[in-house]
Amino acid sequence: xxxxxxxxxxxxxxxxxxxxxxxxxxxxxxxxxxxxxxxxxxxxxxxxxxxxxxxxxxxxxxxxxxxxxxxxxxxxxxxxxxxxxxxxxxxxxxxxxxxxxxxxxxxxxxxxxxxxxxxxxxxxxxxxxxxxxxxxxxxxxxxxxxxxxxxxxxxxxxxxxxxxxxxxxxxxxxxxxxxxxxxxxxxxxxxxxxxxxxxxxxxxxxxxxxxxxxxxxxxxxxxxxxxxxxxxxxxxxxxxxxxxxxxxxxxxxxxxxxxxxxxxxxxxxxxxxxxxxxxxxxxxxxxxxxxxxxxxxxxxxxxxxxxxxxxxxxxxxxxxxxxxxxxxxxxxxxxxxxxxxxxxxxxxxxxxxxxxxxxxxxxxxxxxxxxxxxxxxx
Numbered sequence: 001x002x003x004x005x006x007x008x009x010x011x012x013x014x015x016x017x018x019x020x021x022x023x024x025x026x027x028x029x030x031x032x033x034x035x036x037x038x039x040x041x042x043x044x045x046x047x048x049x050x051x052x053x054x055x056x057x058x059x060x061x062x063x064x065x066x067x068x069x070x071x072x073x074x075x076x077x078x079x080x081x082x083x084x085x086x087x088x089x090x091x092x093x094x095x096x097x098x099x100x101x102x103x104x105x106x107x108x109x110x111x112x113x114x115x116x117x118x119x120x121x122x123x124x125x126x127x128x129x130x131x132x133x134x135x136x137x138x139x140x141x142x143x144x145x146x147x148x149x150x151x152x153x154x155x156x157x158x159x160x161x162x163x164x165x166x167x168x169x170x171x172x173x174x175x176x177x178x179x180x181x182x183x184x185x186x187x188x189x190x191x192x193x194x195x196x197x198x199x200x201x202x203x204x205x206x207x208x209x210x211x212x213x214x215x216x217x218x219x220x221x222x223x224x225x226x227x228x229x230x231x232x233x234x235x236x237x238x239x240x241x242x243x244x245x246x247x248x249x250x251x252x253x254x255x256x257x258x259x260x261x262x263x264x265x266x267x268x269x270x271x272x273x274x275x276x277x278x279x280x281x282x283x284x285x286x287x288x289x290x291x292x293x294x295x296x297x298x299x300x301x302x303x304x305x306x307x308x309x310x311x312x313x314x315x316x317x318x319x320x321x322x323x324x325x326x327x328x329x330x331x332x333x334x335x336x337x338x339x340x341x342x343x344x345x346x347x348x349x350x351x352x353x354x355x356x357x358x359x360x361x362x363x364x365x366x367x368x369x370x371x372x373x374x375x376x377x378x
Contacts, residue, residue: 251342308345
């Protein structure tokens with residue numbers, strides 16, 4: 001029986017293609033860079049940087065032994081995506097008061113900066129008859145969370161002396177490993193000195209390296225048992241222009257919905273910030289800031305790929321549509337594919353290029369792609 005025309009789903013207007021093979025390649029590359037005795041904690045917060053948490057977690061089975069998330073909800077989604085596995089899932093930031101008890105009850109790991117947080121976990125674990133798995137965080141320069149280095153001994157002692165708490169890890173974080181080599185080396189030395197003085201047992205995970213730390217400083221660190229790649233997993237190096245052996249995982253694509261010929265002197269998009277200087281063929285594309293294509297690209301020299309050639313963005317990005325100049329192409333048809341980020345023919349537009357033109361960072365580009373952009377996986 002044939003489906004009625006009204007029941008057939010048309011192809012998406014705007015979609016992100018996720019290459020799971022590239023993801024696994026990057027994870028294996030990170031594991032290789034980490035070296036012997038050091039495992040990978042895959043950072044999958046913010047819906048795996050916009051790539052889709054369940055699919056990413058499933059694809060990394062057998063490569064990543066830990067996952068890092070931002071909150072209880074993400075921890076639960078990660079557990080479900082890994083088939084209920086009891087592998088390590090760490091909530092990287094401070095738990096809210098309401099999250100503490102379910103984190104303990106469900107066997108997730110928590111990060112603590114203060115002895116009062118340890119007391120809250122101990123109280124919850126005692127009520128539940130469970131053990132709270134805790135990672136003591138030391139602030140060696142990030143300034144976002146963690147105890148100051150002089151207070152590290154007291155924090156670790158509070159965990160060790162709490163009968164329902166386990167010191168599962170010791171951690172810190174790099175604020176500028178992609179910008180300030182001297183400061184980063186000082187951070188490493190400070191953290192390693194602290195870790196040595198605390199006489200941590202073999203069961204305690206020790207972790208410091210994010211993507212920039214792994215790619216730029218792993219050879220400078222000793223005694224680490226985990227690395228925490230985020231951006232590198234998704235194929236982007238925080239050191240632009242340097243070869244890293246990583247493969248981009250996401251491509252962002254849309255379709256041409258309209259092609260029009262307009263005369264010289266025509267205003268384009270809101271505010272008429274662009275006026276055509278010649279007779280121009282203008283293509284309308286089905287993407288806008290409602291999909292996560294940054295409005296900051298307006299007037300910033302951004303381009304898209306159509307037929308493998310770069311076509312300039314004209315005027316302002318609107319919520320659902322953008323306009324591009326296709327005058328130099330011999331023909332363009334409605335429904336034709338346009339690449340916003342990724343490769344087409346010999347051309348490529350990277351997340352780093354988009355971020356630089358939008359005056360932001362590639363992390364924001366990836367995580368800003370909204371839920372109405374359909375993700376497809378291969």
